Amino acid sequence: MGVLALSRLAAEAGGSGAPLVTLLGVLVSTGGLRILTKLGTRFPRESIVGYSTRLIGPWCAAVISGVMVLFFAALTALTAREFAEVVVTSVLTRTPVEVTTLTMLLLTALSSRANMTSFAYAHLFYLPFVMPGLLIVVLSTKNGDYLNLLPLIGNAPQVGSFVVGALAISALFQGAFIMAFVIPAMRQPEKAMRSVLWGIGVAGGLYLLIVLATVAVFGAEATREFLWPTLELARMTLLPGEVLERLDAAFLVVWVTAVFTTLYSTYNLTLRAARDLFRMEDHRPFALFLLPYIMLMAMLPTDVVHLYLVMRRRSRTGTIGLGAARGRTDDE
Numbered sequence: 001m002g003v004l005a006l007s008r009l010a011a012e013a014g015g016s017g018a019p020l021v022t023l024l025g026v027l028v029s030t031g032g033l034r035i036l037t038k039l040g041t042r043f044p045r046e047s048i049v050g051y052s053t054r055l056i057g058p059w060c061a062a063v064i065s066g067v068m069v070l071f072f073a074a075l076t077a078l079t080a081r082e083f084a085e086v087v088v089t090s091v092l093t094r095t096p097v098e099v100t101t102l103t104m105l106l107l108t109a110l111s112s113r114a115n116m117t118s119f120a121y122a123h124l125f126y127l128p129f130v131m132p133g134l135l136i137v138v139l140s141t142k143n144g145d146y147l148n149l150l151p152l153i154g155n156a157p158q159v160g161s162f163v164v165g166a167l168a169i170s171a172l173f174q175g176a177f178i179m180a181f182v183i184p185a186m187r188q189p190e191k192a193m194r195s196v197l198w199g200i201g202v203a204g205g206l207y208l209l210i211v212l213a214t215v216a217v218f219g220a221e222a223t224r225e226f227l228w229p230t231l232e233l234a235r236m237t238l239l240p241g242e243v244l245e246r247l248d249a250a251f252l253v254v255w256v257t258a259v260f261t262t263l264y265s266t267y268n269l270t271l272r273a274a275r276d277l278f279r280m281e282d283h284r285p286f287a288l289f290l291l292p293y294i295m296l297m298a299m300l301p302t303d304v305v306h307l308y309l310v311m312r313r314r315s316r317t318g319t320i321g322l323g324a325a326r327g328r329t330d331d332e
Contacts, residue, residue, distance in 0.1 A: 001079045001262045002172040003133075003255070004086060004228035005308070006207055007214035011223040013165020017154030018220060021162055022211045025169025026204035030197075033176055037196045040180055044189035048180035049276035065277045069270055073290060075174060076266040077297035078311050080105050083259045085304045086228065091252065101298050108263040109291045112271055113284045116185040119268055122261070129257045136251055137209045140237045144216030154220075168312065172207070173200065175265045181272045227304070267294075 002009075010018035010025075036048070043051035049068075052061035084100035092100065111122070176199070183192050214229045217236070223229050234251035268283075270290065275283040301307035 001082060001259050003207070003210060003258070004230045006169070006172065007211050007223050007229040007233075008226060009168045010165060010211050011215060011220045011229075013161050013168065015154035015220040016149055016151060016215065017162070018215050018223070019149065019208060019212050020153060021165040022169050022208050023204075024162065024166035025172075026200065026207065028166055028170040029173035029176070029204070030200050032170070033173070033179065033196050033200060034193070036177065036180055037183070037192050040183035041189050041192055044186075045184050047184055047272065047276050049273055062277065065273060069273045069277060072174075072177070072266050072270045072273065073294050074297055076105075076108075076263060076270060077294045078301075078307065079259070079263055079266065080108075080294075081298040081301060081307055082311070083256075083263075084298075085307065086231070087252075087256075089304075090231065090248075098299065102295060104259070104263060105267075105291060105295055105298070108260070108267045109287045111264055112267045113287045116182065119264070120182070120185075122264065126257050126261050129254060133206065133251065133254050133258075134209070136234050136237050137206075137213045140213045140217055140233050143236065144213060145219075146216050148216050148219040149212065169207070173203070175262055175269070176200070178265045178269045181269060270294075 006022070007018065010021045014021035039048070039051065043054075049061070049065045052064060055061075056064075080101050081097070083104055084097045087100050088095055088097050112119075114122075176196075179192065179196060183189050186192060210230055210233075214233050215223055217233060218226070218229065226232050231248060231251070234248040271283040271286045274286050274290070275281075301310050
């Protein structure tokens with residue numbers, strides 16, 4: 001979901017060193033996911049809520065699991081609201097943001113009633129529809145000036161700014177926490193680590209290419225000024241010949257698919273964490289029960305500026321908090 005604002009976040013933190021900030025964010029996410037996956041393969045038939053009870057005690061585990069449910073419910077809400085803001089601004093200008101948000105959340109809630117096998121196959125089916133995003137990156141390179149990427153570490157780089165930017169980029173991978181609930185359904189849990197490395201390699205590589213292309217085309221200063229730099233990059237990218245004058249419409253189609261899979265993951269994570277927390281056998285009763293509360297959270301930000309302010313605070317807190325929880329659990 002955050003791919004539209006990705007380049008702006010990186011450029012704000014590192015200037016022309018935005019690709020380096022992105023790479024650091026990917027590495028932070030890789031480290032956290034490796035720890036999480038290692039724990040999952042050590043307890044291959046339990047989710048993180050289940051084996052946390054053994055490792056840190058029932059009361060502490062219950063508190064952390066409750067925070068996890070609230071955090072990912074808020075993440076789902078803010079992601080749906082960000083999606084609605086983009087759609088209302090770019091495509092459906094006369095449609096109320098509440099309608100777009102509710103439609104996507106309702107679609108996600110109904111889809112989340114399926115079992116984990118259907119969840120996995122849905123992602124497998126939609127993956128080819130997401131990959132054409134690479135086409136825009138490749139075609140946009142002809143408009144780039146790679147002097148915009150110099151110096152590679154940015155002008156007068158500050159370590160604190162790089163760290164904050166890396167945490168913001170790593171927050172885009174928080175939906176990958178769903179691995180903690182996918183591993184118990186795997187036939188061969190020992191292959192989970194390889195899956196994680198492939199997944200974050202593909203996603204992280206795509207993120208890095210997008211940031212490289214955006215900063216090369218617009219420069220770091222202009223990238224900071226765009227609300228959604230990746231969308232602006234798609235608007236100015238042309239296909240050879242006269243097939244399409246602009247690629248932004250095609251990009252939005254691909255992007256909507258990516259948003260659905262993101263919401264599908266975080267909504268599922270919320271439901272399954274709630275199921276394990278309350279020791280229920282089925283997660284489906286929570287699917288529609290949580291919908292009004294998530295919708296309410298999505299409508300709390302007053303405008304898109306307030307939305308991104310809340311999301312930035314949430315991403316930093318969530319990345320540090322979940323990282324601390326993973327680290328403590330691994331130490332135990």
